[in-house]
Amino acid sequence: MHVHRVGVALLKGATHPSVRTLRLDADGPVGDRLLCALDADRRTVLRTVAHPRLLTVHADLLDQRLGLAGGWTLRTAAGTATGAAELDGTTLDVDYWGRRVTVRPLRASAHAALLSAHLGRDVVLAAAPPGGIVYGAAVSVVTRATVRALADAAGLAEPEETTAARLRATVVLDDGPDAAPFTEESWAGRELVVGGARIRPLAPIVRCRVIDHHPVTGGAAPTGRGLLRALGALRDRPVAGTDAVVTQPGAVTVGDDARLA
Incomplete structure (x- = not known):
């Protein structure tokens, strides 16, 4: 696997832009929220x-x-x-x-x-204090396979990067074109090496209606459509991706290797 995208938002709820390099410290992504x-x-x-x-x-x-x-x-x-x-x-x-x-x-x-x-x-x-206004743990991880599965299920005619931005993940991992979606949720309790940092996935992330809003325009999906509905149809509960804590601070750069330790 390798790091496909990293993102951070200075202001809680504002646009979640991708950056080339992001440092993770003990409290989570530096500069996030x-x-x-x-x-x-x-x-x-x-x-x-x-x-x-x-x-x-x-x-x-x-x-x-x-x-x-x-x-x-x-x-x-x-x-x-x-x-x-x-x-x-x-x-x-x-x-x-x-x-x-x-x-x-x-x-x-x-x-x-x-x-x-x-x-x-x-x-x-x-x-805000570091990690203080984050719904779960400070770091979130999702795979491209999960992003693709959600986009396909929702029938979204948008670039993959836009769908990934809807999920506002700290790290998006490229796990290959044939990978199964939602595998990141099976990593709970293990250590994941991402670039120069190590993180420990904790639990799947429960999603809300925010993912139905376009990450740039803020526009909402039509009633009865969108990612949240598609997620509910795919799964027993509306979860996608995993949150995580930092166990070893370090820098994460797009293109870095990622592996389970």
Whole structure:
């Protein structure tokens, strides 16, 4: 096997672009979901399934080496905001899928104003702890065989890369043209070497309606169609891919070998 795609999203729920190289540290992918949008009054993290327009938002660090300290850019159809991510000095306990997470709100900024206008509601941006606003474990893995099986079942007339982006996996592995789908779910408890890192798959990932939204436009699949319905028809429950934890930090680059240890 080898690494086919790696992806990361700076802002929770925003576009999940592919990158050439991604470093995995003990907490997961470096630079992944460092920021989130909040409903401050309700003290909740905005979920993509309820706010699919998040998928059309692009968020990027200005300098990957400096992280948030180096500033960031947020782009929507209405414009671009660039500048520092300044903390307001407070902390806030918020709910994320029934789990309490302590985040650090940012000062009001052009970024927050632009995102609020894009979503049609007031939001507060906050810095999240590593892995704090991830539904399962910090790393997710899916194989190309699984991606192809889902696309075929749903009858999606789109590039494979688009279908893979719907699943928002940290790592997509190429396991060969004749591989069976969903084999990654059988790796639970074993160690997987990916590039210079090692990870331990844990459990299959339960999917929601987010995978029915186009990963670039945010558009929803017609009623009764889409990946989630196809997944339900293929399997006893709507799971695809596996989540994982990092057991040995390292860099993962597209084209790197991947193998079960």
